[in-house]
Amino acid sequence: MMTWPESLRPSGLASRRGAGASALLVSATCLLATIADVRWAVPAAVSSLLAGRVVARAWPAVVVLAGTIMVGVAILVAVPSLLAQAGTLVAVWVVAGLVCWLAGVAWRQGTELMRAGWARAAQLEREQRLVAERARLRERTRIARDMHDSLGHELSLVALHAGALKLSPDLAAAHRDAAEEVRAGLANVVDHLGEIIGVLRDSVDGQEERAVGAGPSDLVQRAAAAGVQVRLTRSGTPSPTTSAMHDHALYRVVQEALTNATKHAPGSAVEVHLTSEPAQTVLRVVNACAEPQTGGSHGSGLLGLRERVRLAGGTFEAGPRAGDWEVIARVPYVCRGAGAASTTAVAVHHRHRRRVSRTAVALILVPAVTYSALLAAVGLWRHQVYSRAVLRADAYASLQVGQQRTRIASRLPARQVPHVPPVGSAPGTVCEYYAMTSDLFDDRSGDAYRLCFREDVLVTLDTLRS
Template identity: 45%
Template sequence: MRSVPGRLSRLFDLGLWLVVCAPPVTAAVSPHGREVMTAAVGVPLLGTAVALSRRWPLSALAVPVALSLTLDAQMSTPLYWTALVLFGYLAGRRMATARPALWFFAAVAVAGLPLCALVLHDLWGWPIQLLTLLLTVGLPWLLGRYRRQYAELVGTGWRLADRLEREQQAVADRARIRERARIAGDMHDSLGHDLTLIAVRAGALELDPKLDARQQAAIGELREAAGAATERLREIIGVLRTDDEQPPRVPSAENAEALVERVRSSGVTVTLERLGDTDDLPPMVGLAVHRVLQEALTNAAKHAPGTAVHVRLVRDGAILGLSVVNDPATVAPLPGVASGGSGLVGLDERVRLAGGTLRTGSTPEGGFEVVAELPLGGGATPRTATATRPTASVRELAHARRQVRRRLTQTVVVPLAVLAGILLLMIPISFISSSFSVLDRDRYEQLKVGDARGDMRSRLPAFTKDGPPDGAPPTPKGEDCVYYNTRTASADAYRLCFAHERLASKAIVRPCSFCVHVRSARGATPETARRR
């Protein structure tokens, strides 16, 4: 069973075929044989164009263009204007890219010049052809392109709305997961510090000569277990952390002296120097100081065991400076103590959130230092991190909007530019047409009434004058009159009138302000027709 969209598309194609075939079929009702032949050829070809219009819209557009050029090189016949408009619109609506259509239009425009010159023997037919092509094909095609871009914008909006709705449904779950990750990060910071101190104490007891071999082995196992527990904790927390995780903002209740004393009791030599009032600190600064000091002391115990660590906390006006420097390491790090390598990155983020700066690196003496500077002013603003890039949805919507604005501009500007180009093109065409439509006076005198038109073609110019001059007498009934210039850029013209493909009369038309003098081959004296 056929789907509803499939049936609707076939009904649409059938209606399109009936509409585009209506003008040639209507013309075929007339008694002239040419219109009957036109309908007999055009109706099946237009049916083929309708069949091709969905998959190959540009090929479908080429069918009425070819039919229109076959009937009239100027494309001025109205039999296929309806087909040109509709297939031009459908080509713009259904084509994904515009470049093939532009090449097609350019090819038709370029081919129109030799076609008008060879078939019509009149260069003025080319601007008429270009203007017809612009109005019947170019404008509908631009309108179809604009409608396509507008539909894409609407579709993009609906996709973004659907994506936003689905993302909102997951907001609660993501918030819970993020909060769990923050809690896990705090567990890593605090428990990792404690486990590291346990491993350091166990390492110091393992080397105590007062213990026997069994006790030392048990303490060694305790040290290795603490190191393994730290490694497992780091791996688990590393999986739970997210890229946009923010550190907790609740300050620790443990001050610097308590933290230093706890580390010192584990066997690490730590000295603390305070300068200025460093007790009453803002919550964010106090949290950052505690976190930097905790991580720096933990790293010193891990990577430089047995060395002295110097802590300096200085308040200078509205700036609090913290430096943690350890002496050069004399022994290798204790075995079994793991390092995640991301502690300093976390410290930099914590200090940034407090509005400060962090600097880490080796000292000239061979040790390692961690230096932080934190502002003490109320409401410290975090330093700007890497600029947030627009999301894919925002970029997609902005791109669609730019495309629609550009297509709307093209719909207005391109026809005006083409029209201006056609008007400018008339200047050289006027000069060329005037130059190649000059009939020599001697040849004019040699033309005799009654000569066959076919025999006269070799003696006539390649092109005719652009229409009759001002004040020319009306064309006699049943005759076909053409005009030739007497010389380049001259207002005078030769008029040759044919009846039944034979020269019926010839005359010289000279327009003036009040009259037109006509010298006719039918009489011996000039005939003067006064203009009222």
């Protein structure tokens, strides 16, 4: 089994999750604090970037950031006086929250892509060594077979001559017996030579012998009898006709997975799941993700399993999943040939490249769409609030200084504009502000009427331009 990188070990995963949760919490807190002071956007941006860099799963960050932005929007709705700075706040939240988080995700995925590239190069180098060694062994086997063919033929001829010599009528009885011994000895030599070549052929072709009819269930039973906590579950209807490559691939995957589990995670429970689908069998072996010992096989066992499953036309995956070590093999009932797609380092590299490309697109589209949607929502709410605070031009023209407020109350809107312009008023007066229009595309948008009263008597009428 391959030794794990530090970042994939259980302790490393736990620390990364803790750091990611802390970064998300700090980011959410700082985003809400920008309502009081926009300078909180800087720590919010830094913590969002770190959260994207550390948190591997997207949905926790999406839930936290989306929930934080929704809470902020709710605060804007509940406090109408904040509507004037709503556009600025929404832009800060989108940039310091979503954009920085997506930048952190792109940073992490770029690092993973680089690691996947190095892993691919290392695996290709190992595969080249394995291919070269396999070629050498095959060549030696071919040489041995050639020797068997040539020597067997020559020895058979010598045995044939010895048999003819035995039948010679002018040969003495003692010599006839000696010729028979020579013929029998040569026949034994030919048989032994064939057995030796057969052993070489089996070891090179990788078709090591196993008990007839033996399968994953036999391996599980033997492992359970030896004290391993292993359980086999089956689902689906197995195909009545399966190829020998299919059966042997499943046998080897279970055998190697149980061996690795007992070696690297002794005492842990092992779950073996066999699912029979319409066209293939899906084998999953899950055990506790214990820290492996150093000095192992450097992944040669996994490489051998991947190659065996690939030759059977299937795919093979192995790695940490949610705190466990999981091995997944999908093997078709009928071999599709060695050219079938497989989950190799090349596929992993391509998958990381696709993820980085999708993140780069999301880095542009998601913030833009989110900002537009939030700005549209805030704009609609602002229009709703301002529409109830619009003082019609004819109603304003009918107002005169000296009128009692009770007499003009019916002509005034039910609400005032939420944002009070920073314009001073005379001492002892109470001023009210009403919008000229609620249409954002009107030139008067943002302008207001100011009506000041002293002891409920209208004393001034002003027009405030934005």
